[in-house]
Amino acid sequence: MSRYPDQARVFLAVDCIVFGFDGKQLKILLVQRALEPEMGSWSLMGGFVFANENVEQAAARVLHTRTGLSNVYLEELSTFSEPGRDPVERTVSVAFFALIDINKYKKQITDDFHAEWFDINKHPKLIFDHKQMVAKAKARLRYKSAFHPILFELLPAKFTLPQLKSLYEEVYNIEMDNRNFSRKILSMNLLEKLNEKDKENSKRGAWYYKMNSKKYKANFHAVATIIPNPDIYYS
Amino acid sequence: MSRYPDQARVFLAVDCIVFGFDGKQLKILLVQRALEPEMGSWSLMGGFVFANENVEQAAARVLHTRTGLSNVYLEELSTFSEPGRDPVERTVSVAFFALIDINKYKKQITDDFHAEWFDINKHPKLIFDHKQMVAKAKARLRYKSAFHPILFELLPAKFTLPQLKSLYEEVYNIEMDNRNFSRKILSMNLLEKLNEKDKENSKRGAWYYKMNSKKYKANFHAVATIIPNPDIYYS
DNA sequence: CCAAAAGTGTTACCGCTACACCCATGG
DNA sequence: CCATGGGTGTAGCGGTAACACTTTTGG
Numbered sequence: 001m002s003r004y005p006d007q008a009r010v011f012l013a014v015d016c017i018v019f020g021f022d023g024k025q026l027k028i029l030l031v032q033r034a035l036e037p038e039m040g041s042w043s044l045m046g047g048f049v050f051a052n053e054n055v056e057q058a059a060a061r062v063l064h065t066r067t068g069l070s071n072v073y074l075e076e077l078s079t080f081s082e083p084g085r086d087p088v089e090r091t092v093s094v095a096f097f098a099l100i101d102i103n104k105y106k107k108q109i110t111d112d113f114h115a116e117w118f119d120i121n122k123h124p125k126l127i128f129d130h131k132q133m134v135a136k137a138k139a140r141l142r143y144k145s146a147f148h149p150i151l152f153e154l155l156p157a158k159f160t161l162p163q164l165k166s167l168y169e170e171v172y173n174i175e176m177d178n179r180n181f182s183r184k185i186l187s188m189n190l191l192e193k194l195n196e197k198d199k200e201n202s203k204r205g206a207w208y209y210k211m212n213s214k215k216y217k218a219n220f221h222a223v224a225t226i227i228p229n230p231d232i233y234y235s
Numbered sequence: 236m237s238r239y240p241d242q243a244r245v246f247l248a249v250d251c252i253v254f255g256f257d258g259k260q261l262k263i264l265l266v267q268r269a270l271e272p273e274m275g276s277w278s279l280m281g282g283f284v285f286a287n288e289n290v291e292q293a294a295a296r297v298l299h300t301r302t303g304l305s306n307v308y309l310e311e312l313s314t315f316s317e318p319g320r321d322p323v324e325r326t327v328s329v330a331f332f333a334l335i336d337i338n339k340y341k342k343q344i345t346d347d348f349h350a351e352w353f354d355i356n357k358h359p360k361l362i363f364d365h366k367q368m369v370a371k372a373k374a375r376l377r378y379k380s381a382f383h384p385i386l387f388e389l390l391p392a393k394f395t396l397p398q399l400k401s402l403y404e405e406v407y408n409i410e411m412d413n414r415n416f417s418r419k420i421l422s423m424n425l426l427e428k429l430n431e432k433d434k435e436n437s438k439r440g441a442w443y444y445k446m447n448s449k450k451y452k453a454n455f456h457a458v459a460t461i462i463p464n465p466d467i468y469y470s
Numbered sequence: 471c472c473a474a475a476a477g478t479g480t481t482a483c484c485g486c487t488a489c490a491c492c493c494a495t496g497g
Numbered sequence: 498c499c500a501t502g503g504g505t506g507t508a509g510c511g512g513t514a515a516c517a518c519t520t521t522t523g524g
Contacts, residue, residue, distance in 0.1 A: 003271070011245075012244075012245045012316075034237070035239075037448070048242045049245075049316065051325065054316040055316040056316075076314065079311065079314055084509085089237060092327075108263055162475080179479095180313055181480095182477070201475080202521090202523095204475060204477085204520070204522060414506095417504070418486095418505090437495090438494070439501080440495080441504090457510095
């Protein structure tokens with residue numbers, strides 16, 4: 001018997017907006033839903049929260065189970081709780097957004113559902129309110145990455161500045177000056193230059209860098225105006 | 236019978252961190268809990284989410300019921316979902332923070348519990364994880380108001396720039412230059428000067444201003460660095 | 471040697487900070 | 498007429514944007 005006899009219980013789920021970057025486009029990872037209602041429709045990665053875990057642990061578990069990845073960038077977005085959002089039972093979902101290196105993602109053998117990357121601007125119809133979740137996640141990504149150096153989470157451990165610049169250009173749909181961009185990023189003192197160049201994309205080659213994760217963690221809340229007028233992107 | 240037979244349901248609640256400003260100190264509004272467990276202990280304003288409302292509506296309702304206020308600034312903070320946070324039943328709470336004009340608050344006659352303002356840095360022991368909620372709300376308030384002109388929500392409809400400056404000084408525990416502060420705030424073009432001065436706090440008197448709510452809404456996402464180095468306050 | 475991308479150096483400008491100074495008025 | 502808080506003017510500094518120019522190397 002409940003100790004709160006007058007109150008109703010709800011189902012609690014998490015959904016993850018998983019971002020990836022293929023070098024040209026910003027992508028999201030979608031799956032085909034494995035249970036009714038709407039079985040087979042495209043959906044965000046999600047799942048119910050277990051009795052012994054909090055929502056963040058649930059999101060990390062779902063992500064790990066379905067992508068094989070752990071220690072990914074994961075941030076709570078917001079709660080979606082419209083009474084009718086799930087047509088068959090009242091289910092409240094806490095949405096998280098995740099940033100992963102698209103190359104590290106390997107489809108799990110044990111998966112009994114499809115997962116696929118889609119261009120964020122051109123994805124199939126999604127179940128429930130997942131379209132809203134994606135829109136909100138995109139807005140948050142733009143807002144946050146205008147101030148905080150989080151986008152490198154979408155790149156491999158070693159990456160070049162031109163790669164990072166392309167990523168910013170894709171996220172904000174702008175063109176940036178490569179010369180000023182390099183200086184601005186390097187002036188944050190978070191990157192370490194490696195003794196290796198990427199020669200695939202240019203003749204001269206671009207130096208590889210890696211994030212100094214100690215400094216990154218220490219300065220995680222550092223605010224830098226990487227993008228001018230960030231507000232105009234937060235629609 | 237549930238359509239998700241293998242899943243457990245949880246209780247869903249909201250809790251509100253209600254900020255106020257008395258001219259000198261930043262305050263939060265606490266109540267004495269009206270139900271078991273921990274009946275009588277100090278707590279944030281909260282309540283269960285009804286079947287016909289989403290969490291934001293629930294937070295607004297709780298606030299309205301217990302303070303008489305509507306149309307207050309209300310923003311989702313995050314979800315608190317540790318399995319054992321409520322010792323008797325699994326209850327997940329979505330925390331919201333609210334900014335209100337402390338003068339508008341009137342204790343409701345119908346209240347069967349105490350509500351009281353406390354200095355944010357010196358409040359009684361709180362139930363469950365409410366202390367964490369308060370800490371997180373304070374951090375978010377600092378972070379957000381460093382970029383967005385939201386703090387005026389804590390002041391009366393007409394206010395002076397010295398009042399607003401005191402508020403910023405209290406929130407960030409810094410001293411600001413009144414001359415530069417005025418210019419910075421006014422350069423956002425969100426305030427309208429009234430034909431009236433506050434003569435209570437100085438001989439010369441300070442002009443009253445009011446927020447132009449049309450411009451405020453239109454520019455809500457405008458980012459201005461009201462506070463230098465905002466990151467150092469986001470602990 | 472040319473094209474194309476990476477990266478450096480330099481300049482002009484803008485916005486912010488610091489602070490000298492003026493304003494208004496109650497006592 | 499002076500003390501006090503409100504407010505304006507302005508000079509200097511630092512960071513950013515713009516862009517001419519150099520470097521590198523495959524074809």
